[in-house]
Amino acid sequence: MDIGIEKIGFYTPKQYIDIVELAQARNQDPDKFTIGIGQDKQAVPAVYEDAVTMAAEASNQILDSDNKSDIGLVIVGTESSVDESKAAALYLTELLNLPENVRAFEIKEACYGATAGLQMAKNFVAAHPDKKALVVASDIARYGINTPGEVTQGAGSVAMLISSEPKVLKLTDQTVYMSRNVGDFWRPTFSKTAFARGKFSNQIYIEFFETLWARYQKEFGATADDFKAMLYHIPYTKMGAKAMRTLDGKISAEKYAQLQTEYQASIKFGREVGNLYTGSLYLGLISYLLNSDVKPDDNLLLFSYGSGAVGELYSAEVVDGFKDNINVQAIKSVIDDREKISISDYEKIFSDSIEDGQSVDPETVTGKFYLKEIKENERLYSAK
Template sequence: MKIGIDKIGFATSQYVLQMDDLAQSRGADPEKFSKGLLLNALSISPITDDIITLGASAADSILTEEDRASIDMVIVATESSVDQSKAAAVYVHSLLGIQPFARSVEMKEACYSATAALDYARLHVDKHPEAKVLVIASDIAKYGAETPGESTQGAGSVAMLITQNPHILELNDNTLAQTRDIMDFWRPNYSTTPYVNGMYSTKQYLDMLKTTWLEYQKRFETSLTDFAAFCFHLPFPKLALKGFNKIMDKSLPAELQEKLQENFENSILYSKQIGNIYTGSLFLGLLSLLENSQNLVAGDQIAFFSYGSGAVAEIFTGKLVEGFQNQLKASRLRELKERIVLSVEEYEKIFFEEAVLDEAGNASFANYKTGPFALKEIREHQRIYGKVND
């Protein structure tokens, strides 16, 4: 049975911080960000636009009423959870009006968990061929003002509908994962921002890529010659470029090297304008590749490197299906330019705002611009979500 990504959607916040403005405010050379990280801008999310609203917005952009009546599982992968008990998927299920007899769960393992969600979704569809599974990777990367990680923040969500006979990408069975118990990035329950060992994390990312890819080639008797593109987890595009250079085989025909390089450049276009979205970064790279590449055709194989600090990595592959181009959107880069540009002072106020609860556990918020959904209020410690115009 052919199982894979039938539809893919994306949502990000309505506000943006330009990296040149951040550099000027922090007394840094702008090229530290533009060349050192390959970042031009960061999506900045206000308190009313969180992983629930972003995830629901991403899914709402692709789902039909028939989909909502057929989906029997919703999985939200995140490391920005809003509740230690209630799954984000339950909120999203309600906002989207999905039929009630569906399983809704949340998954976590840093930036890797959306890949695990795909695995789970594929197994479910294999067992229940008529099923549709909604997988959402939704995160807000937040490190704090004037911290070392400030320049790799961001916000966004990628939604994927997993079905049999998909219209975009057929997932192959050959996958390989690797786990290492390391402390490169973590966020204890008592902290609102993560702890990061940046250089160590970069080395682990690259070494897990190298060792997993070598073992993958050995186990499945494959090589780069079998692929038209290679997508990477994108905490920032420059790290993915280092990964691309690490696996590039210089003995490949020049034409194939050029194709792989061109497709890599296309895969990082959106991340350059959005920043880090944790669990969704790899799949934002896929979306960017598909919507901007001029050389991909049905039948092309794409390889993926997923990485989540702590750490779990996985390499998996997929094949583009006939007509995949019809499921894509050509206007996304133009729409990103329509976000509201924030000054550094405005960014510091909006991005790091926290709810102030009264004695009864209530909080209200300013009327920030969001997508079709928003966090309306907190009432007796309950997060109340709804459509913007309701």
């Protein structure tokens, strides 16, 4: 039985900052950010946006009255949880009018959470072929104003409908994974911003890729020539390039050059949005599918990494007619129809928040779903 992605959707906030302007405001050489880090723009979430609202926006792009009734599992992968107890997936079931006879929960493991959800959804559909699973990656990457990690912030969500009728990407059974307790990145419960050992995190990321690629080749008798492209977790677009460099000299020069070309297609949207944490790999997938010459039956290799750390390397096959099952115009509009704001406005938004007893004027909301108010410390959401 084939299992994979039937539909995929994407959302990012309506406002962004220009990375060159951010560099100038921080007295940095813009090339350090645009070339050294590989970013052009950075999404800025509004005060009424969070992991829940963005997940709802991305999911709403791929759901309709027909497929909603078939959903039996809802998983949100996030490290931007809005509650220490209640899962973001539960808010989704109400906002999206999903049936009650579903399992709904949240997965946390840094940027790996959505991949864990995807693999769990695959197993669920294998056991329940008549059911579908909604897997959503939704995050706001925050490091703080004028911090070393500020240039690698961002926000957005990717929603995937997993079923026994994959119309975008068919998942194979070829996967390898590993886990290790590593202190490269963490966010204590008391902090709204993350802590990271940047160089060490890059080192572990590359080490995980090298280890998993060697293991994948040995276990499945694979070579780089088996894949049209290798897609990476890309919290900033130069990070995947660092992992790819480990292939230089180990595969043919022609294949290496071809993989680099494919990689450029996969990072186009990431350069425009910034860090999605759990969604970064899957935004790369969307970018690749819409900006490359990929064809049906092409094989892709996907590298997922979550600091702390868990890594997984798995393969998938592009399905015939995949572009007909992606709302290309909606996704491109999400990216193109945004407003650039000044660095000073971004700094004000960054430090703003909705506190207990406060509510949001619906007239100020640009999307469909929003945090309406916080009442007695309970977050209440609404749809326009």
